[in-house]
Amino acid sequence: MTQHDREPRGNEPTSPYPQETTTPPQASVSLRDPAELAEALPYLLGFYPDDSLVVVALHGERGRFGGRLRIGIPETESSWPAFAPQIAECLDSSSQARGARPDGALIFLCQEPGEGHTGRDVMERLRPLVQELRRACGNLEMPVYEALCLSEGRYYSYVCPDPRCCPPEGVPLAEANTSAMAVAAAYAGVPMHGSLREMERRLLPLGPPFAEEQTRVLDSVSAELTPRMLSSKGRKQVRTDTLALIGRLMERFQRCSPTAATNVGQDAHDDGLLSHDEAASAILGLQDRETRDEAAEWMEGADVGPALRLWRALARRCAGPYIGYAAALLTLAGWVAWSGGDVPTARVALGLALRTDPDYLFAQLLHHACNEGLDPKLVRRCLRSGPGSEQGDGGDERPKGTEGTEGEARS
Structure with a gap:
């Protein structure tokens, strides 16, 4: 054969x-x-x-x-x-x-x-x-x-x-x-x-005692951000703040490359680049669809490696009751890996996103496109054509816990 x-x-x-x-x-x-x-x-x-x-x-x-x-x-x-x-x-x-x-x-x-x-x-x-x-x-x-x-x-x-x-x-x-x-x-x-299990482990939530402190900070930041995201003006400001934070984190991840030989060592290095507050603010802010789509534009050239490391690290911070929030980060990890030509990693990340939330539309669309062998440049054009383009509408997305239906927030 x-x-x-x-x-x-x-x-x-x-x-x-x-x-x-x-x-x-x-x-x-x-x-x-x-x-x-x-x-x-x-x-x-x-x-x-x-x-x-x-x-x-x-x-x-x-x-x-x-x-x-x-x-x-x-x-x-x-x-x-x-x-x-x-x-x-x-x-x-x-x-x-x-x-x-x-x-x-x-x-x-x-x-x-x-x-x-x-x-x-x-x-x-x-x-x-x-x-x-x-x-x-x-x-x-x-x-x-x-x-x-x-x-x-x-x-x-x-x-x-x-x-x-x-x-x-x-x-x-x-x-x-x-x-x-x-x-x-x-x-x-x-x-x-390596093995599928090893690849998945790099994307799964961190365990105790790290997870307890991250969950506490997520609770605190959520209490502050969620009321702001209920209004159009507040949501736009949170979007601006989140993207600015992601920009700073990207610069940090670009400057500070891991030197460890093993995946475990590399991931531990990246975990150390994020404070609990930064991780919580980024995770919660990226639950907004338009924010997520703008962040998804970090997927070309020199951005690919640092972006994949950042999305992995943020996915690992989705601990305790916030595990479901990892769908956005896992989808971003899958997207940037696919854009960079690392198809196996993309499929693992997108598969985990769908295991985390089977109804997460963005993951469903990328998963299907990757499976069909489409050129990621086509998806890239959609993301750059405007907010909500992957769904065919331009509507705002409300934060989790405030939406009319679960499907609206988890797209």
Whole structure:
């Protein structure tokens, strides 16, 4: 099978939203057996998909890779018979929308065993799900050529009958960065982001004792800002103040780049650049749609890196009862990552935004656009054409807690 990376496709974390993905163009490598397929999976997505089902479309006689769907594995086994046809139909329809229906499919299931269990146990537990998926794909004339379970550092094949190639006890995965796909990805400059869980962790709220103090400050700032945002004049002034604050924070994040080698160290550095008061004012101010849209213009050139770090850091400050406020920050993080060409990070951030608030319209629109492989320049023009353009109206948005309906404030 040959990998030909094509236009972007989309979605991420353990959200209910299936996700397609791909890697940048120009890389090409032939994969000839289950071992090479298993080792290639993280490079097809840009990260290792913990607790995930991944389905890959195949095209042509040589099995050229097409669209990829990633979704969390449903915990309820009784839902699998209804779930499998939906995944098969999604893969088929999304591929046809790009001009060619799949000639076949690959299935990957990635899950670690619980306490007292083994990778083989995981493989056997998920076997009925694989059978449902194979049946659903077959009904759409997309035969599944290989189905692999990756667990506990091994892969298990549901399709290969040869015990010399795929023994029942599984086959150890090769060391990281040693496969043919790893070499091709490195040559093509394809970034790797570790695991899905690690990527999500960079966007999740900080825990105690940090969170308690941030929540207290959020309560205090909310009591001061919310009454001001009830009037048109007050809302405009809060918008001006918020954008000025974001501008100062952007300058700070541009000047102070992290030097730590690890993601944890880098995030800790960025957390130290924000006071509780600054974080609270920015988080609450960005709940206004027009403010958010103006802030979304920091997404080009030298702004991309600092903006992504800032939105991540602010998302981590949405603690306690303010977790829902993270939808705006996660969407901004997804947007700036997509604008900067980091599609895997964009899909993780947008997936988390939709997990936080499934009705958040801005995240829905960006998520769909990213999945459809649209050029972010088109969205950029919409954002710059005026307030509310992504919704087709120019109405003001009231702060949370003051709106007539929940949907108005969470767009």
